[in-house]
Amino acid sequence: MTQPSIRLKRGEGRAFKAGGPWIYDNEIGEILGDPADGDVVAIQDYNGYPLGVGFLNRASTIAVRVLSRKADAVIDEAFLEARVRAAWQYRKDTVDTSSCRVIFGEADFLPGLVVDKFSDVLVVESLALGIDKLKSTILKLLVDVLAEDGISIRGIYERSDAKVRLKEGMERVKGFLSEPFDPVVEIVENGVRYQVDVAEGQKTGFFLDQKYNRLAIQPLAKGGRVLDCFTHTGAFALNAAKGGAREVLGVDASQLGVDQATRNAELNGMSDRVRFECHDVFELLPELEKKGEQFDLVILDPPAFTKSRASVKKAVTGYREINLRGLKLVKNGGYLATCSCSHFMTPELFTKTIGEAARDAHRRLRQVEYRTQSPDHPVLWGADQSLYLKFYIFQVVDDR
Structure with a gap:
């Protein structure tokens, strides 16, 4: 079966072709097939030339969030695991990982998803419809990847309560994605101790x-x-x-x-x-x-x-x-x-x-x-x- 696609208007998609992660609704000439919002679609130039794959959402001004520039990319669990592993390895290479941002949306090629690690707790913010459908799979993979380094995650809390979700046609939500735990987490950064309230603090808490x-x-x-x-x-x-x-x-x-x-x-x-x-x-x-x-x-x-x-x-x-x-x-x-x-x-x-x-x-x-x-x-x-x-x-x- 042919994968649903979007086809750009002639001369459009300049920011995307220069490395940008988004395609706007006014850049799309036609939608081929019958994809639902949040589905993965192939991205084509005006002449049908394949340019990659991404999430479609007609409800958003950002109509497509790019997942891969490989035209034949399959967005399955193996694909997501590779993205998660790459994100974690990068943090191990560059920062103190006791508390850090593990996934930073488009910059980690997982558009619309933010995951912060505060000691042994994860806080997730999902801001796009397509990634929201894959959120639970990505979090499971992340917990497993961290476990390989001896890091046991005791809880996950969702802070998807930003107003921007409304622009995606999504409700604002927050709450536990694991068994409930004390949301006040103690972390140490630069030798300074903090109590971080992941449920009520600003953004993801810190x-x-x-x-x-x-x-x-x-x-x-x-x-x-x-x-x-x-x-x-x-x-x-x-x-x-x-x-x-x-x-x-x-x-x-x-x-x-x-x-x-x-x-x-x-x-x-x-x-x-x-x-x-x-x-x-x-x-x-x-x-x-x-x-x-x-x-x-x-x-x-x-x-x-x-x-x-x-x-x-x-x-x-x-x-x-x-x-x-x-x-x-x-x-x-x-x-x-x-x-x-x-x-x-x-x-x-x-x-x-x-x-x-x-x-x-x-x-x-x-x-x-x-x-x-x-x-x-x-x-x-x-x-x-x-x-x-x-x-x-x-x-x-x-x-x-």
């Missing part, structure tokens, strides 16, 4: 993508006074204390986050040097400036100010404001660590925005380093959306 960026600020904090803005569960603040900071203030608009961060400080015996307070950062920074407060290190790790191209202009205003205010609080010779986790805030635009903030603040910057997300969140060239985290460390200098 932001693993900043692992090595947090480590990078440790030496800069030694002996200093540190301000950590948008602290969430206190990770940057606690890394600053680990690095030897004498005083750390972490602030967040969420009281739940502040409470978790406070518990994490207690867990690490750092409560004497680290305190957390609930504030709106945009309101707090000008107040600290008026008081004449100064810090040796200011950290800005805000949530994504934009999740679409339409709101980029407004986001630029927000990033410029917090960087301007943050820079004014850094002592001469001190350091600013600043980042954006929005894909739509491009590296070029983020860099330009920081430069404008520095000019407005009358501060001069010396770049220490530029970083992106941790290697367990790999950036796949050709798949622009896989690069989202931009992280700068600057020294604030006065050459007068």
